[in-house]
Every structure is written in C-alpha cells, then in structure tokens.
Amino acid sequence: MIAAILVMAIGAVLLGAALGYAAIKFKVEGDPLVEKIDAILPQTQCGQCGYPGCKPYAEAIAKGDAEINCCPPGGEEGIKKLADLLGREFKELSGEHGIEKPKSVAFIDEQTCIGCTLCIQACPVDAIVGAAKQMHTIIASQCTGCELCLPPCPVNCITMEPITENVETWKWKYPVFPLHPAGTTH
Numbered sequence: 001m002i003a004a005i006l007v008m009a010i011g012a013v014l015l016g017a018a019l020g021y022a023a024i025k026f027k028v029e030g031d032p033l034v035e036k037i038d039a040i041l042p043q044t045q046c047g048q049c050g051y052p053g054c055k056p057y058a059e060a061i062a063k064g065d066a067e068i069n070c071c072p073p074g075g076e077e078g079i080k081k082l083a084d085l086l087g088r089e090f091k092e093l094s095g096e097h098g099i100e101k102p103k104s105v106a107f108i109d110e111q112t113c114i115g116c117t118l119c120i121q122a123c124p125v126d127a128i129v130g131a132a133k134q135m136h137t138i139i140a141s142q143c144t145g146c147e148l149c150l151p152p153c154p155v156n157c158i159t160m161e162p163i164t165e166n167v168e169t170w171k172w173k174y175p176v177f178p179l180h181p182a183g184t185t186h
C-alpha cells in the first residue's frame with residue numbers, strides 16, 4: 001500500500017516537472033508590435049475593417065497584409081497614430097470600410113422589445129442583458145457602439161445615441177460615461 005502511494009506521488013512530481021518544463025520551453029510570446037497596434041485601435045470589435053475584431057486587424061497590419069486606413073471608428077486620429085508608430089505614410093480613411101461617425105452607444109426601446117435575444121447573440125462584448133421574452137437593456141458603460149446589434153432586431157427597437165464628448169466623457173477606447181439626454185445611463 002505504502003509502495004503504491006509512493007509510486008503515485010513520484011509519478012505526480014515527475015508529471016508536474018514535465019508540464020512545467022513544457023510550459024517554459026514552448027511558451028508563445030505575444031508580438032510586441034501587434035500589442036502596440038492593438039492598443040491604438042478603438043476596440044469597438046465591429047468588424048468593419050474586414051477582420052473579426054481589432055486584434056486580428058492588428059496582426060494583419062503587423063504582417064504587412066493590411067493597410068492602416070481600414071478602421072472607421074478609429075478615424076483619422078487612429079490612422080495618424082498608426083502611421084507614426086509604423087513609419088508609414090498617412091492615408092485617408094478607406095471609404096469602402098465605412099465612415100467615421102460620432103461616438104455612440106446603443107439604446108433599446110424597452111416598450112417595443114419582444115425579448116427575442118437576437119441582439120444579445122450579436123453583441124461581441126456582452127453589453128446587453130435580458131432573457132427570452134423579457135425586455136432587454138444595454139449596459140451603456142460596456143457598449144462600444146459597434147452597431148452589430150441593430151440588424152438582427154426584428155422590431156427595430158435599437159437606436160444609436162451619440163454621446164457627448166468632453167474631457168469627462170471621452171475616452172479613446174470606450175465610452176465609459178455616456179450621457180443620456182435625460183442625464184441617466186441606460
């Protein structure tokens with residue numbers, strides 16, 4: 001019995017050592033250039049650049065597979081930052097990817113919502129709460145303004161509301177303190 005326990009203990013130690021060695025040996029380092037590019041992108045995760053999110057677009061830029069002017073939410077300011085970082089020439093925002101719009105957050109007309117949950121499934125950042133056949137609402141502080149919840153809504157009860165941009169409400173990446181016209185967040 002004691003021998004069996006000893007064998008199991010030694011086996012566990014050896015396995016742990018092997019896993020630790022493998023973790024160090026095969027550790028995948030993040031690409032610092034990708035991280036720097038991603039830090040400039042607005043993290044809206046809207047896909048307008050043609051990639052399934054900001055990180056994949058950052059990776060494509062770093063590889064030289066994508067132009068720096070394909071992100072409408074980042075706009076001209078974002079393109080300038082990317083051009084500075086990468087030593088590339090500034091280009092106007094590529095029209096085929098969309099236009100630069102004021103920073104906005106989504107708002108659900110809760111009286112009209114039928115609780116189909118399609119918007120929840122479309123939201124890439126879990127900014128919508130609700131349950132089947134219950135009204136849904138947006139957590140404004142989480143909403144990146146990507147507009148991906150608009151097309152699936154069968155009753156068109158989601159609208160985008162521009163947020164006031166000033167030193168208190170503006171943040172480059174996320175609209176953290178969006179102001180509703182009534183002075184409340186949704």
Ligand code: SF4
Nearest residue numbers: 044046047049054071
């Ligand atoms: S268009 Fe810009 S904000 Fe949207 S996913 Fe691409 S990089 Fe991110």
Ligand code: SF4
Nearest residue numbers: 123143144146147149
């Ligand atoms: S609530 Fe709509 S606009 Fe806001 S992040 Fe989610 S999908 Fe995008």
Ligand code: SF4
Nearest residue numbers: 113114116117119153
């Ligand atoms: S998609 Fe529209 S109707 Fe369906 S839950 Fe979302 S807001 Fe309500």
